[in-house]
Amino acid sequence: MTYKLLLATLPIAGSVFYLTYLHLNLSRKVQCQTKPYPQDKTITLPSTIQNRPEKYIIHHERARKSIPTASLGTYSKPETLTLLLRHTMATFSRQPPAWGIWYLIKDAKDRGTFDSAYIRSLQFAPGDRVCGVYVVSSRDAERVTLALDAPESYSGPLVEGMLVVEVKEEGSETTFINHTVMWREKGKGRAGALESAGGRWMHGLMVRRLVESGVQRLLAELGDKKGL
Numbered sequence: 195m196t197y198k199l200l201l202a203t204l205p206i207a208g209s210v211f212y213l214t215y216l217h218l219n220l221s222r223k224v225q226c227q228t229k230p231y232p233q234d235k236t237i238t239l240p241s242t243i244q245n246r247p248e249k250y251i252i253h254h255e256r257a258r259k260s261i262p263t264a265s266l267g268t269y270s271k272p273e274t275l276t277l278l279l280r281h282t283m284a285t286f287s288r289q290p291p292a293w294g295i296w297y298l299i300k301d302a303k304d305r306g307t308f309d310s311a312y313i314r315s316l317q318f319a320p321g322d323r324v325c326g327v328y329v330v331s332s333r334d335a336e337r338v339t340l341a342l343d344a345p346e347s348y349s350g351p352l353v354e355g356m357l358v359v360e361v362k363e364e365g366s367e368t369t370f371i372n373h374t375v376m377w378r379e380k381g382k383g384r385a386g387a388l389e390s391a392g393g394r395w396m397h398g399l400m401v402r403r404l405v406e407s408g409v410q411r412l413l414a415e416l417g418d419k420k421g422l
């Protein structure tokens with residue numbers, strides 16, 4: 195009886211151990227923190243929310259990783275930013291959260307924005323749509339903002355938020371930062387991924403892996419600039 199029970203729980207325990215291991219391993223490589231308010235002044239929320247923050251539930255997750263700038267060779271900041279976004283968004287497009295979004299989008303053209311070859315061809319200029327619901331709303335040399343902006347053929351729940359991806363030089367280091375900001379009006383809509391402890395944990399794990407693998411891939415491709 196106990197033996198059977200043990201056998202039944204083994205796969206679950208196994209994956210919990212595996213995820214915990216991944217989490218611990220990654221926390222040394224990529225810092226990640228989520229707060230129920232914007233963590234830094236560089237994040238500008240839409241004015242309707244900025245003016246009445248007490249009416250909204252706001253979560254801001256910030257994941258960051260620093261490496262010596264010298265290891266980036268001759269890459270410029272805009273190139274680094276574009277390549278990082280290509281890697282991380284192409285990887286994201288193949289993960290379960292992206293399948294969920296894909297399923298809720300019916301239009302073939304919108305579904306095409308999940309395609310790896312399409313994502314890898316993007317410059318991430320204003321107006322570029324990626325993984326169905328993310329649209330580049332602004333871009334400068336070291337920062338790209340993607341608004342959550344579902345296309346007409348999307349039939350899922352309304353989720354509001356934005357992603358901000360930055361590449362910053364600080365002293366002799368270059369820091370990669372991924373901000374995920376989500377909000378909803380109190381009493382309206384459904385709780386988002388960052389509102390529960392479990393959701394924050396899973397999301398943090400996913401984003402840490404994305405940042406870590408994106409930066410590793412970038413370093414591995416050094417010197418081979420064909421992609422741009």
Ligand SMILES: *[C@@H]1O[C@H](CO)[C@@H](O)[C@H](O)[C@H]1NC(C)=O
Pocket residue numbers: 278279282283286357359372373374401404405408
């Ligand atoms: C940032 O996180 C989002 C998930 O919120 C992910 O889709 C995206 O690929 C990540 N980007 C980078 C550059 O890590």
